[in-house]
Amino acid sequence: MNVVNPERSGDASRYGAVQPGATGQEIYDAGMVVRREVLGDAHVDRANAGIDSFTEDYQDMITRIAWGGIWTRPGLSRQMRSAVTLTALVAHGHWEELAMHIRAALNNGLSRDEIKEILLQTAIYCSVPSANSAFKTAQKVFADIDAAPAPNSPNSPN
Known part of the structure; x- marks a missing residue:
């Protein structure tokens, strides 16, 4: 080596x-x-x-x-690292880690539409059943984010 x-x-x-x-x-x-x-x-x-x-x-x-x-x-950019990471997590069925890295991908500047495109790509290269689980995971992450109070709002814990 x-x-x-x-x-x-x-x-x-x-x-x-x-x-x-x-x-x-x-x-x-x-x-x-x-x-x-x-x-x-x-x-x-x-x-x-x-x-x-x-x-x-x-x-x-x-x-x-x-x-x-x-x-x-x-x-690699952080966005590219996130895309690769999301794909690897889908390929191996690591749904809890996928949820965490979907949030990380958003932090790294990927949009929800870009995440959707990555998950569509995984349907072809990882499997449709894996992508199905990944889309459900992403939906839950997005719903949790949307339901959270905005930072510095009256309902925010900070």
Whole structure:
């Protein structure tokens, strides 16, 4: 297996937070920034509140590797990363994660129509039954968003 040495590649910036000499803490911190931007503070705070001695290594790993190592890379836009993620989640039937990443896709700037188009594409490449479940999941997410009080409204908890 060939491993690219970023110091020799001439373009170390293409590696996002995983730069030569970056510490694990720097990669974690960069991952946490992106994780919060994509998933929202409330989601990340809930996930962190549930960390215990059994899950702490897992949470650290996904923050460093998924969010710090992959989502910080400049090679794809966040919208494209969301599209790929939605497709992968549909393909594998991960409906709870799909709901979370539909919200993330909206945070990343995808429109509901673009999400609909992604889900239509999954009907062909992942299966119609999977897309059926994905559309139901998206409908629920959109209904929940539409039913939530607007931020800073009299009915908002903040």
